[in-house]
Each structure stands twice: as structure tokens, then as C-alpha cells.
Amino acid sequence: MQRILSTELAGHVDETVTIAGWIHRRRLLKSVAFLIVRDAAGLSQVVVTDPATREQLEQLTEESVVEVTALVTANEQAPRGVELTAPVVKELSRVAVQLPFELHRPTLNAGLPAQLDHAALALRHPSRVANLRIAAAAAKGFRAALEAQRFVEIHTPKIVESATESGANVFKLDYFGRPGYLAQSPQFYKQLMVGVFERVFEVGPVFRAEPSDTARHLAQYTSLDAEMGFITDHRDVMAALTLTLKGMLGEIGILEDAVRSEIPAVHFSEALRIAGAPEDEPDLAPAHERALGEWALREHGSEFLFVTGYPMRKRPFYTHPDPADPTWSNGFDLLFRGLEIVTGGQRLHRYEDYVAALQRHGQPLEPYAGYLDGFRYGMPPHGGWAIGLERFVARLTGVANVRETTAFPRDLHRIAP
């Protein structure tokens, strides 16, 4: 018999159907036994009175996998108004060990290390499932919104020749007998691909050999990158990001209306003033970001706020300066509820500007040869952004640790499972 999902039961009252899933909970009372079966869609209640079936259930502990063929019976007290009666239970896979923690409680009764050690089990808990579904929806919304704006998906190398972009914190590997490094971002490649498609995006892993063990850092995370050509300045990038963010939140199904058609923006120098910071501060501290978040909500009724024009000296060498005053950049951050969740901006696009910028940063040209080559061959004004998927989901859901938003996190201490 064709299996149906738990959510489809209500449409089959008084019919015999087959469901399948994990034994989420088993309650063996004196005269009756209840089985809660969990499938990808939800939970079903199975009522067992037959002594032989009850005996069978005594062997099947929580998380065993079963197929249940039974009569769908209306019962107002049961989930979604239906339960399954007179079941025939077929065992698909039996759990023979004690579970390290229970899944049927509202919160997981285990510390985060134990959850991560047994990720294959912990990830089945509804709270973890919800976070991973949000991550999947965010990536789907990101792609769909960009494709609607003519962006083309690319796949770029994760093994690179030089430890360039931020120098330190890079994983080194043996590449056929010579050194190679894991890419910290697709930055250089997505810029080169603007020369091919004008507008590109990539959803993929990036790697940071981050030596600090915090609730915000992962050694591998999923970066949502976009880059676009033929812009006037960073404001075109901010407009494309705004549309994309709206698409992402729409796909997730929350907060879509919180994204205005134009998100409020303040210049960095104004942001310092609002946050009450000294006017020579080169960057925004977490407390400043929080103050700006409160200000944006109070003054503009917006949970999102762009801060533009960060000082050139704090931005990477490929950042385009503000033509009106090259102390400031055409770079921006997007704050969400007082925390930076996106970094972006306009990039340099002329070869000679790159050569000058690297010299100013005291960097040799040679490690950047393959990247700079592309700018010799004609590149339009362009810019883009990167969103860290896990941090974005953490901020949306309010979970305290970014490790709870990804399936199998990697950090300073953890390389398994």
C-alpha cells in the first residue's frame, strides 16, 4: 500500500492507510498503548489494544523505524483530529541501544557538546529541524530573487594557490606535493565572473581557520555571495540586496514586510554620532551596532539599517573609495536588530587602481597575479555582498550559538562527526 504522510491522514477518515516513520514516543498503559509516529511532515497517534501488537511494541523503543497500516479514526482529542486504530506494525529498523537523550521533549535535555557529538540524533529534534529548514528556505529565496534579477549561478575553486584575502586564519593543505589553501571567500572569482555574466552568485562553503572559540565563529560556513556589474555606485548594490533579502524572508515566511522597498541608510560618520561614539572611531563596536538598531526602530520603524561609507582604512584593499572624499569608502554593512549580517560595497574595477591599492597596503602583486589579470581585460564598475547563512539564521531565530543553525559544525575543537 502506498504510504501517506501524517498531514494527509485527516483526508482519509474511515479508510485503511499506511504511514511510516520513527517512534517518537511510546506510552504503554495498562489496557492500551499509544504510539506517536514522526515523519517528515509531523506526528501521528496510533492506538494499540491488540495484545500481540502490544507485545511487539515492547521491543520497539523510541526512534525505531516502523510502517503502520491502520484505520484512520476521527478523534477530537488527537493531533489534527485523527488517530490510527487497529494497526498492523511492521518494523523497518530497530533501536537496540539506550538513546543518549530523548527527542520527544519540547527542548533537548542535553548540553550542546552532547548534541553535537550525536548530531545524527539531535538534528531530528523539532527545534533543530526548524532551523535547518529556515536555512534551506533562505538559500532558496536567495537564489530565486537573484535569478529574477538576471544573476547567474557560478561554482568557484575552494582550493587556491595563495593565502591572500585576509592573510592569516587560512587552512593549508598538501596539493599534489605543493602548498594549497582553502578559500576564505569566493571574492576574487565572483569579481572575475562579472566579466562573463555581469551578475553572478554563489552559495557555497568558505573556510576560516579561526583560532577563537566563540558562539559566532565556524571553521566552515555557507556564504551567500553576489556580485554585479554596470553599477553607478554601492547604492545599486544595496537596492539589489534589498530585493534579495525580501525574497529570502518571503521564502522563509517571516518578516518579509519588515524589509522596506528602501531600507533606511546612514553614513558611517552619522552612525558614530547616533551611537554616541567618538568621531575618530574606525569601526562600529557591538554596543554601537545595538544603539543603531534601537535608533532605526525608533526613528524609522525598521528592523534593518544600512550603514554606508565605512572608513577606507578598515575595509579590504579592493574597496572602492567615495569619489567625493576618499577617506570614506563605497562600502556598507547591513544591520539587522543591531547586528551586522551582510557586508558589501563597490569594488575597484581598473587595473591601475588595484596596483596602487596593493602598494598602499604594502602588499606584493605577485600572489594576486591571476586575479589582477582579469582587470587588465576590461571590467565594469561593480560591487556585491556576502551573507553568512548560519549567522543570518541565528539572528532570525534568536538561537544563542551559531552551531545550532548548521548540521555538522566545524570549529577549533570539532572535526567530527
Add this chain to the structure above:
Amino acid sequence: MQRILSTELAGHVDETVTIAGWIHRRRLLKSVAFLIVRDAAGLSQVVVTDPATREQLEQLTEESVVEVTALVTANEQAPRGVELTAPVVKELSRVAVQLPFELHRPTLNAGLPAQLDHAALALRHPSRVANLRIAAAAAKGFRAALEAQRFVEIHTPKIVESATESGANVFKLDYFGRPGYLAQSPQFYKQLMVGVFERVFEVGPVFRAEPSDTARHLAQYTSLDAEMGFITDHRDVMAALTLTLKGMLGEIGILEDAVRSEIPAVHFSEALRIAGAPEDEPDLAPAHERALGEWALREHGSEFLFVTGYPMRKRPFYTHPDPADPTWSNGFDLLFRGLEIVTGGQRLHRYEDYVAALQRHGQPLEPYAGYLDGFRYGMPPHGGWAIGLERFVARLTGVANVRETTAFPRDLHRIAP
């Protein structure tokens, strides 16, 4: 003035518009100059008679980036029946070097190594653009078809603790002072995630330290992985793959009708007979696959052919045997025009079967601990497949070398750009 695309010109005859792009070709004749401008959508012809503009053009060699504001004029001889006249040309980025090869010829007049050395330029050639667009469409179609079948996207670790799945050919790295390895596939993780979502997929990089320098091998490629639970056997996986393949080809816009609702399938033992191979052959040689491709076209009018039941001794340890005869597996390959493009099958799902299989393969359990843990906690019968995106595109387009289907290939000799 808002820029429009080359493909939109025909809708603006007798209007003044702005286009932007790369100088694809420049022809300086005696009394007139022609400029072919390339943007992401196509080519536009610009006619220059004004002496000052012509002088400006003499400085702007091919691949320089320009913005052109001009009158759209009907001309039957021009591409799409329109050309731009009386242009004002604004230089956005000038090319000051000799190009290593020309882009405006139908085929790139440079060998593959030169193309790969100057990838940022070579990838702009229409032939390379077309391949990359097919790759993007294939991935898009893959995801959409799977989402329609309730699959959920996952992101799994690319850095792993043990060099397990196929042992050799793995990149080793320094992970915070201890050894780590780049994942050769998401196989184990996607299986564990069946316990969470029942059906999952991942589009991501995989890494093979492949020591042979062939037209088919890359050190990094994009793997299109799917895995699904609650199957009866491998035939459920083949049915889901068939639907997915149809979605991929539909999105690419070719061959969709070549995928039947049921692709013909032959058992491995029958495949050997058809190919005229000895009946004790453990695998299909390329010549056998070609013979089977011809047979499928002749006997079934199909460009695709499933070969099922590969011998257990040639498949990985996690392969589920054929319950009727455990010499054979519930594993399959999909041949397209006589070449394997997908490998898949049913996997083991019981912990004790994994322990026995690893012992039979003479493998210790310990490196697989994190993986096996998931099977202790109840896993349904499941299976899945993997498609190598670059090989798939190469087979579709007929390009001889898989390096022509990806932007910045990595191989035994190449780690840049």
C-alpha cells in the same frame, strides 16, 4: 539614462537609449567605424561617423568597457534588425595591453592551457559562456525537481576527520594542528540527514586528489547529490532520478523529451550479454558502455539506459545487496549516450549490516564511528545518487575535456587562477 540590454533594442526604434558592455569587435574603415558591443544578453552594432568619436575609439581596443548613448535605427542587415547611430561613447574601463587571444572569432584561437591561464578572458567567449549557463541551468533544474518531490537542501562538512570512503586520493590538511581531509563526497552526511528530513539533496564541491591527468578528471568538481528514505528498493530511487533528470533537461531546454517516464533498465548480467562481454566481468568497460548505448537507442529508441544490479564486490561497502541473490547489488548506473553519468543505489540501513559489511571489507569500525552512530538510532531503507555536474555538461554539449565545462578547473598541475 537607464541602461537597456542589447536584446531590448528592437523595441526602441527611433529612440535614444543607453547600452553598456565590452567592445567585442572594432572595425575602423575609411569613412565609417563599426563597434560591436557585447553585454550579458548579446551583441549590438554601433555605427560611428563623427570624427571626434572615431578618434576616441582609436584608443579603445577590444574588451574595453563602454557605455553608449545613441539613436536606435532600423537596419535589416544589422543583428536583430537594429543598429545604434550617432553615438556618444563613455569609457568605463580601458584595455591597455595586448589580449593573449581574440574573443570575436567563432572558436577561441588558443590552446586549452592558454585559455585556462587567462580564464578571466577566455570564459567571456560565447562557447564557454554557453557551457557555464548549461551548468547553472542543470543545477537549478536539479534543485527545483527535488524540491517538488519534498527533498530539503542541506550543507555538509567539507573537512572530515578520516580518509574513509575510497581511502586513497584524498587531500590532507592541517586542521588546527591535527590532520584533516577534504571530503570526497557528502555520502555519509546525506545518509544521516535522511534520518532528519527523509529526503535531502546537496549541490556542492567534492575533492579528489586524482593523480591521473585525463580529460575526465578534476581535483574539485560539483556534485549533485540526493538521498531518500522509505523506499522499497533501488527502483524508487531510479524513479525519483528520472523525474529529476527530466527537470534538469527541461530547465536547460534540451532533450527533455528524450527522458521517458520510465527509462529502460537492464540487469548487469544481461548488460554483459548485450555488450558481448564475458559473463564473469565484474564491471562494464567503456567499450561495453558504448555498445549498451547503441543497443538502447536501437531497441528502445532511448538515449538513456539504467544498468542495475552491479556485482556487490565492485560497489562500496554501504551498498545494499539484492535480497534475492546477494552476489548482485541494488546499485545502478545511468548511461547517457553510452557513458555513465550517474551512480546510485539502495544503501544498507541497519547498524548490524554496516558492522558486518565493514568486517567483510577488512575495514576497522573506528574511523566510521560518527557515521555508524546514526544507524544505531533508527534509519529507514534508503538510497540515492550522485551526478558530477561537469561530466554531465561535457556529455550534453559534446566538449572533449571536462575542463571546458567549469570556470576555474583544478587538476594535478593546476591550482591557479
